[in-house]
Amino acid sequence: MNTSRILIFTGGQLGGWALDIITNEDFLIGADSGALFLTQNGLRPNVSLGDFDSVSPEQLKAIREASHTTQDFDPIDKNYTDTELAFQVALAMQPKEIVMLGALGTRFDHSLANVHLLRTAYEHGVPMVIMDEHNTIRMTANELVLQRSMFPYVSLLPLTSVVRGITLEGFQYPLHEATLEIGQSLGISNAIVAAQGVVRIREGLLLVIESRD
Structure with a gap:
């Protein structure tokens, strides 16, 4: 599958600025609370995934109902962050571009790990950019x-x-x-x-x- 552009929404800093980036042609992946952000703004993620430890049972129910596909991962028995799991799904689809939103936030370890994914995307021949309200990061x-x-x-x-x-x-x-x-x-x-x-x-x-x- 060659999707024109995949947008990954994950659990860092998100806001109205992120909604402005979405077009009708984009494939939307929500990772954990990033999926909640999409559903709370009236959008249907193509894929929602993660261990969902950042959302309540009621919020998870709403995510399942709004998403085309939901993938659950055990919070203990997993080797990757929710963001990297979403990244792996996107990478396997070989899109023309991956845009990662909510990848920067208060957890510097997560932010830095997400920036390092730019290298992995490059090694697989997929252009990628990380965006928030104040930064656009490429490699x-x-x-x-x-x-x-x-x-x-x-x-x-x-x-x-x-x-x-x-x-x-x-x-x-x-x-x-x-x-x-x-x-x-x-x-x-x-x-x-x-x-x-x-x-x-x-x-x-x-x-x-x-x-x-």
């Missing part, structure tokens, strides 16, 4: 083109120990064949000054984070 191993948007800042952070051959076009602070190592803040808070910004790298994996305060 590149070669070239990424960004349009000027409501996010004034663009930051670059290595996901591998070293990223080499970083060249930026259309940015306030351009780079040419630069090197970034983990622990350096050189790539923080750049800005696109042209109609679009181009990020190119020669070696490594680079997180590209658009953000606003």
Whole structure:
């Protein structure tokens, strides 16, 4: 199956901004309380899954009734977070893109683990982006083109120990064949000054984070 776009709603920070991203063509996956968010906003998840330890029995009943398919997992006997379980379902469908919403929140361990899923998506040839109200996070191993948007800042952070051959076009602070190592803040808070910004790298994996305060 090749779905045009899969949206994963999970248990971090969600709000009305996330609803604005949905189109009629999107395939919706709700992970635990992310499924509750969808159903409480009048939407029918194509798949709802998780151990559902973040919802009440009454809320779980409502999720089951609203969802096309529900997959239950034991909260003890499972090896993955609910978010990664949803990610695995999405990845198996080989969509044109995965968008993860609610993947960032107060649990930094969960947030960081979700960001690391960008690498797994890349290794399977599926473009993926993580979004919340203040950030859009992508990963590149070669070239990424960004349009000027409501996010004034663009930051670059290595996901591998070293990223080499970083060249930026259309940015306030351009780079040419630069090197970034983990622990350096050189790539923080750049800005696109042209109609679009181009990020190119020669070696490594680079997180590209658009953000606003």
